[in-house]
Amino acid sequence: MKNHVWRPLYVVIALVVAILLFRAIYVPKDFGVQERGYTFGFHRLGNEQEWKAFPAKYKESNYCNECHEDKVGSLSASQHAMIPCENCHGPALNHPEDPEKLAIDRSRDLCIRCHSALVMPSSGRNNIPGIDPATHNAEMGCSECHNPHNPSLEEM
């Protein structure tokens, strides 16, 4: 048979070989069609491990308790007991090495997240003591009068 018939076949074969070679080098070993077939299972298994290794920033209040037992104790005796330390103090990742101190959020904005009075009859929000932030000592920080670790004014 004539050469012009074979030539396209060589081109096709060369292309296929090139694609397969590229694929073999580029695609990681653990990439494949996992249990659920092409539609739902097609992925790189190693990525699950990569996500598991993502650093966690929040340590949770038990971690705080290891050094700040007094603070955690006074907070947990107050009406704010349910608020985790890190909600105001920020995520404790690497503390106390770096940062040595956590930046405390003392802003009015933080308090009015819960304490700005809204009428929400189908939500727990209705049971939280609320103020109108525009009229309730508008220029002051809440923590000037209320101790966040023991917010009840009667007990101060």
Next chain:
Amino acid sequence: MKRRDFLKSTAVFVSGAALSLSALDILEPGEVLAANPELRWGFLVDTYKCVGCGFCVKACKLENEIPLEANVTRTWVERYIMTKDGQVLMDTPKGALNGFTTKLIDQNADGMKKVADEEIAQAFFVPKLCNHCTVPACVQVCPVGATYQTADGAVLVDRTWCIGCGYCIMGCPYGVRFFHPVEHVADKCTFCYHRISNGGNTACAQACPFGARRIGNLRDPRDPVARAVLHQRVGILRDEYGTKPNVYYIGLNEEVR
């Protein structure tokens, strides 16, 4: 060689080389779930308990390195207000990153709206996040296998593999996906896979002072989340899409979409 044979052998060779055998197995999703019966992550949201403080949104952003002020979030909280004359108003200022602090309800083009206290019939907050669906539309449409589901049910995005085509963002019926402003790949809630798979809680659930959010194992009959899903009246979002979500809501009603 005849022309016919040539075409035939070329076709056989090319298709044989391009298709690996494993591509021909198609498994039922049910079979796979049955293969891993011990663990299936699920999430429970209690709309009665949520107070719209948005601590969950802030914690999620800090934990998962989503820039705080960027207008994208992995979770957000919606406020619903139903008036006595039958109107339904909804808003989610900045995804509730700073909570709900005003009575004014953002109605977009119609401006800020205030409903008189005595006009409010029903009002509540609805936290939203990725539903980690049993039949995830985003996984189905991802052309490169970057979005996938783990055997224990978390839907994750492989950042090194995502090509940024945006199909998953279009495919998700819940609109929980976005492009990460720093990573420049598709992003979404991971159920804090790095925390839960190491024995921890999700960042949003641990930050919620009211216990409105919980992660749990749906396959463990003693797990509080599984118990609530089995024994209480729980709802899921947009059942009609057939994605079989694994985020369950207590106190959901039909106005919530």
